[in-house]
Amino acid sequence: MAEVKSTNIVWHQHTVNRAAREQKFGHRGCTLWFTGLSGSGKSTLANALDEALCARSARSYVLDGDNVRHGLTKDLGFGPADRTENIRRIGEVARLFTDAGVINATAFISPYREDRDRARALQQAGDFLEVYVKASVEVCEGRDVKGLYGKARSGELKEFTGVSAPYEEPLNPEIIVDTGIQSVEESLAVIVGYLERHGYLSA
Ligand SMILES: Nc1ncnc2c1ncn2[C@@H]1O[C@H](COP(=O)(O)OP(=O)(O)O)[C@@H](O)[C@H]1O
Ligand SMILES: [Mg+2]
Numbered sequence: 001m002a003e004v005k006s007t008n009i010v011w012h013q014h015t016v017n018r019a020a021r022e023q024k025f026g027h028r029g030c031t032l033w034f035t036g037l038s039g040s041g042k043s044t045l046a047n048a049l050d051e052a053l054c055a056r057s058a059r060s061y062v063l064d065g066d067n068v069r070h071g072l073t074k075d076l077g078f079g080p081a082d083r084t085e086n087i088r089r090i091g092e093v094a095r096l097f098t099d100a101g102v103i104n105a106t107a108f109i110s111p112y113r114e115d116r117d118r119a120r121a122l123q124q125a126g127d128f129l130e131v132y133v134k135a136s137v138e139v140c141e142g143r144d145v146k147g148l149y150g151k152a153r154s155g156e157l158k159e160f161t162g163v164s165a166p167y168e169e170p171l172n173p174e175i176i177v178d179t180g181i182q183s184v185e186e187s188l189a190v191i192v193g194y195l196e197r198h199g200y201l202s203a
Pocket of ligand 2: 030042044064065107
């Protein structure tokens, strides 16, 4: 957990609030928290969702693993404590985007259940949707989009999720997409369908 170092800070209530933003935008803000193995399809689906939302003039944004690690969390590695801090920061940023009325997607392996639950706990009920991007290690390794599984098997890459580090499956995700059998379009339709059915987005 991050150490609290700031004292004497007072919350400033700004006049444009979330409800006002959402009314202007015509949709609800929320976080779609994509979780799954490397190569399961988190980035692909977050990107496809972003495209679909942008085409409908919805406010959307993607926080993607490697991109965020270039800046916001570049001081962090892949050991358990650093992964936890990585997810904590992303969770805080996602919460801010939701408060801004934006439909935001995060694409991080986020292998630990406790870390994901902590990110969920930062937001109000219904604002955090866990999307389990389900694909077996075999499927992901067969894709090996970034050539990382090869390096993990040879030992060049340590603490690689699914090979030499654990992945804890979501117990109760709002959305499950099975990318081992679905096409990108089919998985996207499952996600957009959920948003429409649950009133995040009008159909
Ligand atoms: N239903 C699907 N959803 C997402 N990606 C899929 C699907 N079916 C096949 N793929 C392929 O799987 C790969 C997923 O890679 P990527 O999105 O980079 O994974 P991650 O971000 O989870 O590491 C891509 O090459 C993508 O085209
Ligand atoms: Mg990715």
